[in-house]
Amino acid sequence: MRIEFISFLCFLFLFASAEKEFDSHLINKYHEKIVLDSLNSVDQFIDNKVIDTLVIKSNPQSNVVLIDRCIIKNVRFESNDSTVLKIYNSKIDSILSKKSRIINHVYINRSDIKVIFIQGKKEKVHMSISESTIAHMSIDVGDIDLIISKSKFDNSSIVCNSGYLNVNIFENNELGRFFIRGAVDQPYANIKISDSNCKTLIVNNFNVENYQLIRTNIGKTHIKSCILFKTEVKQGSYPLISLNDVNVIDVLDLSTVKRKNASFPLYCIVIFNDTIWKKINSPHHNYYRQDSKYLETYNGNPGLLKASINFNKLLLKEYEKTNQAELIKSTDIWIKYLKARLNKNKYLFYLDFYWWECGYNKNRIPLNIFLIFILLVFINTMFLDYLNKNVYRLIIVEHLLYDDKKRRTLLENVSRKIIMSFIYTGYIFFGLKIDMDKLYIEALVNKWRVDLLLYFLFIYLIGFLFVAQLLKNFFEF
Numbered sequence: 280m281r282i283e284f285i286s287f288l289c290f291l292f293l294f295a296s297a298e299k300e301f302d303s304h305l306i307n308k309y310h311e312k313i314v315l316d317s318l319n320s321v322d323q324f325i326d327n328k329v330i331d332t333l334v335i336k337s338n339p340q341s342n343v344v345l346i347d348r349c350i351i352k353n354v355r356f357e358s359n360d361s362t363v364l365k366i367y368n369s370k371i372d373s374i375l376s377k378k379s380r381i382i383n384h385v386y387i388n389r390s391d392i393k394v395i396f397i398q399g400k401k402e403k404v405h406m407s408i409s410e411s412t413i414a415h416m417s418i419d420v421g422d423i424d425l426i427i428s429k430s431k432f433d434n435s436s437i438v439c440n441s442g443y444l445n446v447n448i449f450e451n452n453e454l455g456r457f458f459i460r461g462a463v464d465q466p467y468a469n470i471k472i473s474d475s476n477c478k479t480l481i482v483n484n485f486n487v488e489n490y491q492l493i494r495t496n497i498g499k500t501h502i503k504s505c506i507l508f509k510t511e512v513k514q515g516s517y518p519l520i521s522l523n524d525v526n527v528i529d530v531l532d533l534s535t536v537k538r539k540n541a542s543f544p545l546y547c548i549v550i551f552n553d554t555i556w557k558k559i560n561s562p563h564h565n566y567y568r569q570d571s572k573y574l575e576t577y578n579g580n581p582g583l584l585k586a587s588i589n590f591n592k593l594l595l596k597e598y599e600k601t602n603q604a605e606l607i608k609s610t611d612i613w614i615k616y617l618k619a620r621l622n623k624n625k626y627l628f629y630l631d632f633y634w635w636e637c638g639y640n641k642n643r644i645p646l647n648i649f650l651i652f653i654l655l656v657f658i659n660t661m662f663l664d665y666l667n668k669n670v671y672r673l674i675i676v677e678h679l680l681y682d683d684k685k686r687r688t689l690l691e692n693v694s695r696k697i698i699m700s701f702i703y704t705g706y707i708f709f710g711l712k713i714d715m716d717k718l719y720i721e722a723l724v725n726k727w728r729v730d731l732l733l734y735f736l737f738i739y740l741i742g743f744l745f746v747a748q749l750l751k752n753f754f755e756f
Contacts, residue, residue: 315344325349335362346371356382366390387411400440419462427452436460444468444485448475461485465506492517507531531559584621588614608639641748648745652708655738660700667703670731672717676703707735708742 314334315323323344325333330351335344342362346354349369356362356376363384364374370391376382377398385397385406395416397404403422408430416435418425422442431453437444440462446469448454454477461468461484468485473493480497482490484504489511496516503523510527513535520533591614598606615637619628628637635643659666667676680699720732 335364366392387413403442431455432457438462439466439468439485442466444470446470446472448472450474452476454478454480457481459483459485465504527559533559584617588617588621591617612637612639644748645745648741648748651741652704652745655708655741656697656700656704659704660697663696663700663703666731669719669728670735671707671719673703673706704738707738709746710739710742713739 311330312332312334313325313328313330314336323335325344325346327348328350330349332353332355333346333351334355334357336357343365344362345365345367346369347367349371351369351371352373354364354371354374362382363386364382365386366388368389371393373394373396374392375396377396382397383402383404385404385408387406387408389410391412393414395413395418397417398419399421400419401421403424404418404420405424406418407426409427410429412431413435414433416432416437418436419438419440421440422444423437423439424445425437425447427446427448428450429452433455435454435456436458437446438460441464443466444459444461446459448471450473452475454472454475456479457477458481459468459470460481465484465486468482468487469489470482470487471489471491471493472480472495473491475495477495477497479499479501481501482503482505483501486506486508487510488508490507490509492512492515494514499519499521500517501521501523502525503521504525506526506528508528510529510531512531512533517533591610595607595610595614598610612632615631616625616628619625631637633643634647635641663676663680667673667680676699679702680696718735
């Protein structure tokens with residue numbers, strides 16, 4: 280025991296010495312300020328340093344700056360030449376590049392950066408960010424080519440001033456609030472986001488040639504002053520989609536996005552004109568047209584619910600004119616759901632929906648009644664002896680259940696009891712007439728067991744409805 284304790288003390292001493300040596304190693308590599316200017320090397324490589332301020336100036340012989348395993352407080356560009364910045368495995372507080380002194384190519388991998396600020400009204404910037412964390416990013420340039428994968432952002436603002444925007448975001452990203460804006464004259468854009476999560480996506484003032492959202496979850500999507508030429512939105516979750524001053528050239532297909540079930544949407548669409556909804560393929564939807572002040576709240580807002588009901592009624596009339604059966608069905612069901620929400624009786628709506636889909640699927644009634652029958656058989660199996668002796672007596676059940684009971688095995692007794700429960704329940708369920716001599720009404724009332732009497736009547740009435748529905752379907756056929 281003493282030897283183990285001495286070994287432990289030696290380990291602590293060696294660990295403290297190594298930590299002290301490591302700290303001194305970092306202190307020796309600490310630099311208050313490093314200025315990169317006209318060096319002789321082709322590429323400027325900074326490795327394993329702690330720097331307060333890194334300044335990158337003009338260098339006619341070198342246009343590549345590589346930073347690896349560094350801790351830097353500020354990176355500032357003061358170069359008029361085209362520059363390529365590569366950052367790997369580093370932690371940086373801020374990267375600043377503005378006006379004519381701009382980085383044209385940025386590659387960031389496995390790094391943690393608090394602020395990126397790049398400004399150059401007419402410049403073209405290519406950025407590739409992977410496996411990194413960016414707290415705040417602001418890019419305000421001419422043309423932008425942005426690729427993001429496996430990264431996390433809190434707040435991002437991308438402004439395209441004159442030319443073309445290409446955004447490709449894929450593979451497990453957390454985007455936070457992502458704002459994309461065309462500064463003037465609606466520049467052209469390609470926007471593709473897949474397999475990512477985003478709290479708020481804002482796209483403003485673009486001619487969007489290709490707009491793709493695939494397997495992506497976006498809390499709020501606001502598209503304003505845009506022309507959408509080709510769109511593809513599928514296999515994702517989009518609780519709120521706001522379209523303000525938007526023209527859809529192709530069809531905005533939302534038919535494959537996630538929803539609660541076949542008729543309840545998991546998203547709603549807010550529109551600001553009366554024609555765009557005709558270009559939206561969305562059989563499971565909630566359209567409503569309202570002012571922007573209503574965009575932030577929907578759940579339980581009476582005014583918004585009424586507005587949504589009225590607007591969906593207009594949609595229903597349009598679908599009835601063109602005889603679009605599926606759209607008529609889903610829109611009418613959704614109106615009934617909204618009315619139930621407004622009147623605070625949504626559970627009655629759920630009962631109506633699951634019973635026969637609000638009247639649109641009568642074939643569901645026999646299936647539901649059959650399931651109820653199976654449930655009743657299961658319940659009656661457990662209480663068959665008591666029910667047969669005290670509620671409704673069937674001689675055939677009594678004989679088949681008790682004859683030779685002692686000679687049968689346990690498995691035989693259980694299987695026979697299940698069979699007898701089917702016969703007992705079926706006799707009441709499918710019986711068009713109740714034999715009053717077999718029903719112990721007086722005994723049940725005297726014993727205050729009205730619940731058992733009601734249970735018997737429930738079985739009978741459910742069976743009566745089942746038979747009536749079968750006969751109705753037969754004559755309609």
